[in-house]
Amino acid sequence: MTYLHNIGAYFIMIKDMFRKPTKWSVLKTLILKDIDDLIIGSLGIVAFIAFFVGGVVAIQTSLNISNPLIPKYLVGFATRQSIILEFAPTFISIIMAGKVGSFITSSIGTMRVTEQIDALEVMGINAINYLVFPKFVALTLYPFVISIAMFLGVLGGLAACVYGGYGTYEDYIFGVQNDFIPFHMAYAFIKTMVFAFILATIPSFYGYFMKGGALEVGKASTTSFVWTSVVIILLNFLLTSLLLG
Amino acid sequence: MIEVKDLHKSFGDAHILKGITTSFEKGKTNLIIGQSGSGKTVFLKCLLGLFEFEQGSISYDGKFFSKLSGDEKRELRSKIGMVFQGSALFDSMTIAENVMFPLQMFTKMNKSEMEDRADTVLKRVNLPDAHKKMPSEASGGMQKRVAIARAIVNNPKYLFCDEPNSGLDPKTAIVIDNLIQEITDEYQITTVINSHDMNSVMEIGEKIVFLKDGLKAWEGSKETIFRTDNEVVTDFVYSSELFKKVRKMYIEENE
Numbered sequence: 424m425t426y427l428h429n430i431g432a433y434f435i436m437i438k439d440m441f442r443k444p445t446k447w448s449v450l451k452t453l454i455l456k457d458i459d460d461l462i463i464g465s466l467g468i469v470a471f472i473a474f475f476v477g478g479v480v481a482i483q484t485s486l487n488i489s490n491p492l493i494p495k496y497l498v499g500f501a502t503r504q505s506i507i508l509e510f511a512p513t514f515i516s517i518i519m520a521g522k523v524g525s526f527i528t529s530s531i532g533t534m535r536v537t538e539q540i541d542a543l544e545v546m547g548i549n550a551i552n553y554l555v556f557p558k559f560v561a562l563t564l565y566p567f568v569i570s571i572a573m574f575l576g577v578l579g580g581l582a583a584c585v586y587g588g589y590g591t592y593e594d595y596i597f598g599v600q601n602d603f604i605p606f607h608m609a610y611a612f613i614k615t616m617v618f619a620f621i622l623a624t625i626p627s628f629y630g631y632f633m634k635g636g637a638l639e640v641g642k643a644s645t646t647s648f649v650w651t652s653v654v655i656i657l658l659n660f661l662l663t664s665l666l667l668g
Numbered sequence: 669m670i671e672v673k674d675l676h677k678s679f680g681d682a683h684i685l686k687g688i689t690t691s692f693e694k695g696k697t698n699l700i701i702g703q704s705g706s707g708k709t710v711f712l713k714c715l716l717g718l719f720e721f722e723q724g725s726i727s728y729d730g731k732f733f734s735k736l737s738g739d740e741k742r743e744l745r746s747k748i749g750m751v752f753q754g755s756a757l758f759d760s761m762t763i764a765e766n767v768m769f770p771l772q773m774f775t776k777m778n779k780s781e782m783e784d785r786a787d788t789v790l791k792r793v794n795l796p797d798a799h800k801k802m803p804s805e806a807s808g809g810m811q812k813r814v815a816i817a818r819a820i821v822n823n824p825k826y827l828f829c830d831e832p833n834s835g836l837d838p839k840t841a842i843v844i845d846n847l848i849q850e851i852t853d854e855y856q857i858t859t860v861i862n863s864h865d866m867n868s869v870m871e872i873g874e875k876i877v878f879l880k881d882g883l884k885a886w887e888g889s890k891e892t893i894f895r896t897d898n899e900v901v902t903d904f905v906y907s908s909e910l911f912k913k914v915r916k917m918y919i920e921e922n923e
Binding site for chain 1: 717742748750
């Protein structure tokens with residue numbers, strides 16, 4: 424029953440997110456602040472992880488190719504496919520559920536604990552629109568983060584391959600360009616947009632509806648990370664079945 | 669004037685408010701007092717529209733809150749100022765931005781007009797130089813004064829304060845009490861204060877409503893509370909030796 428109640432409350436929150444909009448002059452500032460916190464603030468960690476995971480994928484692929492009949496350019500091909508199809512959209516989103524999701528839950532949860540949300544409601548402000556909508560708008564720029572992750576992942580693979588002595592520059596680039604299906608990019612960005620919505624709303628839900636004190640803010644952040652990750656993985660399966668199956 | 673009739677509120681099986689009827693007059697500091705768990709905070713949140721109630725009515729100058737449309741409720745709420753127990757200042761904003769926030773949301777003032785108004789109210793609460801500080805850099809007393817400044821910046825008709833003295837030293841508490849009373853007189857607003865600070869009761873309680881177990885057990889003023897024979901009130905208010913002596917002295921002086 425609790426799960427059903429939470430699902431219902433989540434969808435009501437989504438509806439309320441679009442009701443009674445906050446004044447544009449105020450909303451604009453909130454959106455810019457959230458873009459800075461959620462998007463710009465995540466670029467460093469995303470770039471770091473993508474570059475090195477790209478390198479690891481290239482090394483692992485290369486080390487597992489022992490058959491001389493398998494062409495060397497497969498390293499570039501496999502790295503590209505892994506990064507574009509799964510690593511960048513899905514696993515970066517799981518990482519973002521930890522980084523951005525916890526930030527959203529704890530910041531909104533702290534506002535709940537310190538009565539700042541009550542203060543907004545007493546003033547007649549739609550607190551859900553005021554707090555959640557700017558995060559949703561900011562995260563529409565999430566595909567930009569994923570594009571950077573894709574580029575740096577493939578670049579990391581190239582660096583590891585060439586400088587680690589696992590293959591040549593020409594083989595890797597040929598593999599990256601070989602048999603490229605443009606729809607795979609569309610598939611990756613459709614997933615990214617769906618995950619961006621999840622990243623903005625599930626952590627907000629757990630922050631907004633939390634009860635208790637400082638300890639519960641920590642618990643809410645953990646619960647939010649778990650459920651955001653679960654929903655991302657389930658939707659990943661569903662979207663992959665629908666779009667590529 | 670705020671009128672409350674037969675107000676009932678429950679949470680599941682717990683019947684918290686059991687039919688409260690009272691009124692809060694304009695230009696007066698009205699205090700709701702009672703022990704912890706007596707229903708004060710729930711009552712205040714019902715008055716503010718933060719909790720929906722099952723039975724009864726609340727009217728603001730004749731307008732029944734539950735019968736108002738969404739826009740009318742928003743209009744009414746823009747005339748309400750609230751000082752929360754923990755001040756509830758927005759910690760991502762400076763003190764001046766906190767004070768200007770209701771103006772940003774509900775008026776068409778330009779930035780310099782808002783700054784002028786914030787400057788005026790911050791001076792009124794004796795914080796003329798605190799504009800650029802963050803709430804975390806301010807003391808508890810300063811935060812309360814900023815909360816009062818934010819509550820009155822948009823010229824409210826109604827001011828609600830939840831335990832405005834909690835966590836403050838006695839001297840600062842008296843400053844806050846006096847400030848609330850002066851503002852109530854000056855702006856002729858209807859002020860409702862939720863408190864269990866007996867100093868506040870003696871200092872500024874122009875009307876006092878005493879709650880016990882979700883019921884109104886007594887109502888009167890700071891003058892009549894000294895003479896009441898109501899055992900429930902005297903047990904609570906004169907539980908300390910100091911207040912027993914104060915009461916005795918008051919009665920002797922006024923006989």
